[in-house]
Amino acid sequence: MLACNSANKLSFNRFISNGDLVIIYERHDNMKPVMVSESSVLQNRFGVFKHSDWIGKPFGSKVFSNKGGFVYLLAPTPELWTLVLSHRTQILYIADISFVIMYLEIVPGCLVMESGTGSGSLTTSLARAVAPAGHVYTFDFHEERAASAREDFERIGLSSLINVNVRDIQDEGFPDEFASLADAVFLDLPQPWLAIPSAAKMLKQDGTLCSFSPCIEQVQRSCETLQTSFTDIRTFEVLLRTYEIREERMEGFSGEGNVANGSLPCKRRQRSDGSNVLSSSSSSVSTVMARPNGEARGHTGYLTFARLKCLS
Numbered sequence: 001m002l003a004c005n006s007a008n009k010l011s012f013n014r015f016i017s018n019g020d021l022v023i024i025y026e027r028h029d030n031m032k033p034v035m036v037s038e039s040s041v042l043q044n045r046f047g048v049f050k051h052s053d054w055i056g057k058p059f060g061s062k063v064f065s066n067k068g069g070f071v072y073l074l075a076p077t078p079e080l081w082t083l084v085l086s087h088r089t090q091i092l093y094i095a096d097i098s099f100v101i102m103y104l105e106i107v108p109g110c111l112v113m114e115s116g117t118g119s120g121s122l123t124t125s126l127a128r129a130v131a132p133a134g135h136v137y138t139f140d141f142h143e144e145r146a147a148s149a150r151e152d153f154e155r156i157g158l159s160s161l162i163n164v165n166v167r168d169i170q171d172e173g174f175p176d177e178f179a180s181l182a183d184a185v186f187l188d189l190p191q192p193w194l195a196i197p198s199a200a201k202m203l204k205q206d207g208t209l210c211s212f213s214p215c216i217e218q219v220q221r222s223c224e225t226l227q228t229s230f231t232d233i234r235t236f237e238v239l240l241r242t243y244e245i246r247e248e249r250m251e252g253f254s255g256e257g258n259v260a261n262g263s264l265p266c267k268r269r270q271r272s273d274g275s276n277v278l279s280s281s282s283s284s285v286s287t288v289m290a291r292p293n294g295e296a297r298g299h300t301g302y303l304t305f306a307r308l309k310c311l312s
């Protein structure tokens with residue numbers, strides 16, 4: 001997934017091997033993870049695909065079934081993994097994840113601590129952000145969940161960057177051995193204010209903390225606690241608006257413009273439902289429609305960020 005070669009260098013030039021996890025991509029809303037096994041086949045509505053045909057092909061390849069149907073074999077990047085992983089808990093999605101990585105200032109080499117691990121959706125992105133020399137220590141008090149996350153990280157090739165630990169972080173706090181070592185701490189816990197004093201102890205001077213909470217009451221309590229040791233406390237709600245882009249033919253369309261030079265002038269028109277139409281002037285034209293997706297995810301939670309106060 002991270003395409004680290006044996007010299008620990010990031011490389012995007014990877015070929016599929018027996019035992020790799022690939023994302024079978026049919027459409028952006030139809031993907032699934034599959035472990036490549038030489039003797040297995042994938043069967044879907046497009047026909048039968050032999051895994052042995054995939055081995056040695058680069059990630060991203062288009063492969064064909066016995067009936068001529070096709071799928072794409074994509075590398076399990078954190079972005080795709082978040083969309084296909086098995087939901088054992090609520091998870092963080094790409095909009096929140098991107099914001100967290102940026103605002104926590106996570107770069108290669110960072111040491112990041114996280115609780116709870118949940119389904120590991122955020123953890124995979126944290127791991128890629130700190131790779132190849134950094135590390136993520138993630139804690140969950142639920143043993144089975146921690147074990148499943150550990151298995152997932154192994155399957156997608158991230159286990160060397162992540163330690164999964166079983167611990168009640170609200171009750172016991174983070175382990176003292178990490179005191180003043182963390183560049184960043186991330187909390188996704190029901191009562192984060194109980195873990196904040198320990199998180200403060202884990203952070204290096206100037207380190208950053210983020211707490212994700214679905215309810216504003218949790219944010220208020222967390223902010224009260226944060227004031228003791230943190231500064232620059234800010235809360236955000238990340239709202240994402242996605243668009244469906246579709247090509248449509250419009251018959252009898254009479255647009256303005258000069259087509260004499262052979263190039264169709266394009267105009268952007270806004271329709272009453274909020275969608276945009278890129279149209280060219282002709283009586284029957286192909287147009288590209290951009291319509292806000294009605295099923296876009298709304299509120300997920302609040303992200304509260306804070307920076308450890310410098311004592312000197």
Ligand SMILES: C[S@@+](CC[C@H](N)C(=O)[O-])C[C@H]1O[C@@H](n2cnc3c(N)ncnc32)[C@H](O)[C@@H]1O
Pocket residue numbers: 089090091092115116117118119120121122123139140141142145167168169170171188189190
């Ligand atoms: C919403 S999930 C985290 C989801 C995760 N951020 C993701 O993106 O997949 C919250 C997790 O916190 C864990 N948890 C709740 N209370 C805890 C505690 N006191 N100590 C450690 N983990 C805890 C739960 O077991 C659960 O797995």
